[in-house]
Amino acid sequence: MFDTAFPAENARSHLAPAALRIVDAVLDALSDRNLPAGGKLGEELLARLFETSRTTVRQALQHLRFLGIVDIEPNRGASIARPTARMAADLYAARRAIEAQTVADAARYCTANDMRTMLAHIERQDAAATAKNRRELVRLRGEFHLVIAEIGGNAVLCHLLSQILPRCALIRALADPQPFTKRQIDEHRTLAQLIARGDAKKAIALMQSHLQINERQLGFSGDDQARVNNVDVWLGAYARPQAAKRQA
Amino acid sequence: MFDTAFPAENARSHLAPAALRIVDAVLDALSDRNLPAGGKLGEELLARLFETSRTTVRQALQHLRFLGIVDIEPNRGASIARPTARMAADLYAARRAIEAQTVADAARYCTANDMRTMLAHIERQDAAATAKNRRELVRLRGEFHLVIAEIGGNAVLCHLLSQILPRCALIRALADPQPFTKRQIDEHRTLAQLIARGDAKKAIALMQSHLQINERQLGFSGDDQARVNNVDVWLGAYARPQAAKRQA
DNA sequence: CGCCGCCACTTTGTATACAATAGCGTCTTT
DNA sequence: AAAGACGCTATTGTATACAAAGTGGCGGCG
Known part of the structure; x- marks a missing residue:
């Protein structure tokens, strides 16, 4: 249905397939409410989970930052945004x-x-x-x-x-x-x-x-800090493409 | 006047200083109308001009792509956008x-x-x-x-x-x-x-x-292809910080 | 003489290695 | 015992090296 003319796809088209997998995994986890707000996204960890290099991970994180999904602080790394x-x-x-x-x-x-x-x-x-x-x-x-x-x-x-x-x-x-x-x-x-x-x-x-x-x-009552904060736990299921596909 | 709360600065804050220099150089060149539409921005060339690595150059190019200033085609590299x-x-x-x-x-x-x-x-x-x-x-x-x-x-x-x-x-x-x-x-x-x-x-x-x-x-009559297409020529003056400062 | 295919070169994409910085624990001193 | 400073460790930032893909030129063939 959505070919290359679809703007949303267009904006993602330049990303490496591996980077796209990471972005989609995070977005999927987000849709499933498996996102710990403020959770840290270590580069090394993501690289291991998705079996790629930190270079690719950084690409994905930059893209997620642009989408406002993650915050990146210099020398502090990326973490899930905590929207107010x-x-x-x-x-x-x-x-x-x-x-x-x-x-x-x-x-x-x-x-x-x-x-x-x-x-x-x-x-x-x-x-x-x-x-x-x-x-x-x-x-x-x-x-x-x-x-x-x-x-x-x-x-x-x-x-x-x-x-x-x-x-x-x-x-x-x-x-x-x-x-x-x-x-x-x-x-x-x-x-x-x-x-x-x-x-x-x-x-x-x-x-x-x-x-x-x-x-x-929307109600901002819930204490989001109560969620799991181990990123590898909640993202692990989304790392492998087949795992993500199976659920979908 | 504009401290860290300024949104535009905020969006750029994460960029490496070197990458920021490249972005600003391109934006300055743009303000001066020294931008050849469709001009190619080779990574190696920019790295040499700004005396940095291709890693940093790529960061800057990604940011410029987000801004819609450059187009990036896979395996083809970046070029100045040609807005219609x-x-x-x-x-x-x-x-x-x-x-x-x-x-x-x-x-x-x-x-x-x-x-x-x-x-x-x-x-x-x-x-x-x-x-x-x-x-x-x-x-x-x-x-x-x-x-x-x-x-x-x-x-x-x-x-x-x-x-x-x-x-x-x-x-x-x-x-x-x-x-x-x-x-x-x-x-x-x-x-x-x-x-x-x-x-x-x-x-x-x-x-x-x-x-x-x-x-x-706006008038889209002018043939923008007529401009200089040698990127190193038009960007050279903006590469060195002191050169840019001097003009400003 | 023109066209097609192949090879070399140039340029981008990816991974890894090295450097710098922040956080944290410990040790020392008052 | 508490507070401060120093050094260590873990993580990010940067550069370089290697791999892959695309482009252009050259030579052979029709």
Whole structure:
């Protein structure tokens, strides 16, 4: 479905396959809520886990830093970002600003084929929700917003959105108590219809409320430090490609 | 003026000093319009020019790729991005979406001290314009928008803006025929006043027109391939820190 | 004479080795 | 016994060496 023209893939295309595996492993672990906030990501350790060199690991860490998933302090190394409530609010405010535009563009330029793409994607969301495949569902929910941005056709907005979506996923993994809900998929479906109809005004309004509802679900009460902090424990399962594939 | 809290600096803080020098050299060359679009940036060459290793060069190139200043093709290396008219339109559309929000936030949260910061910054813009210091003026014009975003207080929007501003600078360096104009600084001054007054509505409107005027000035008529393509020629002057300092 | 294939060279990608820095424990001194 | 300073260890930062891939030129063949 997503060929080389897909902006999110485009942004990753330059990465070495090995580095990409590490990035995906971290993102997968994030979707599964197996991320210890503030957990340290030693280069040597990752190199051993993924059977590659530190050079490649550093590539991956740089990319994750760019996505806001890890913090890198000079001479201190990388650790999982510890997003604050303020950061979450900023992030969602930014999303509202960006996605208001992507939705408007999508409503303007949506073709019949685009509508089919959206519906097919929503089908996959439904399937993932039915199968209670949390990781896939988290991935698809974010990806759907990218699909809309792609229909809008603004490559820059696509790129920006693909950057901040993983951070939203991180925040939700740490602070969202409600994993499975069909309502969001229903909102996606309604959104798709409004876009296909070209009703930009209503589509924007729905997107805004859709995002605000998501944001309000966040609660920063949970003490994230309570999670496992042994990175090799929680990342170990994601290191081997076959292990990751098997779960998916 | 800008301490560690400044988002743009924050995003660069992790880079090695040597890598930062390379990034700044490219950005300076860009401000001076000494950038051959599509020009190849060989790693070995840069390593020799900046008297460092290819490891550091690669770091800098990765960062420039993040900023959209260079394209990196696998096994082909890095080259200066060749932005299209479409890309420019997308970029400015994204800026309008983002800066509408930053201006609104700034108008809401602007303090007396923030106003002084803006005015002081505008003073520097005036000084650079009077001194016909093109590089400094280009830098300050972009930075002013970041100052506004900083006043707004949304770190994510600051970060996103700091990412796309260099690309705007690249596009203007390649396609903007009008280097020196005081009108933009006047607009900045008016914008500052509206923000300080808390008039979000008018401030947003002015920002939109400000950006649209800038965008309309762009003309993609010039054949950029006509420029020098010998990277060592145009970057040589920026390689040595003292050389760059001397011009500034 | 033109085109196709092969070989050499150039350039990038990856891994490893070395250097520098921060954190931490211990030892000494007051 | 407590506090400070020194040195050790663990981890990151940087450079170099080796491997792989791509590009261009040369020679043979049609």
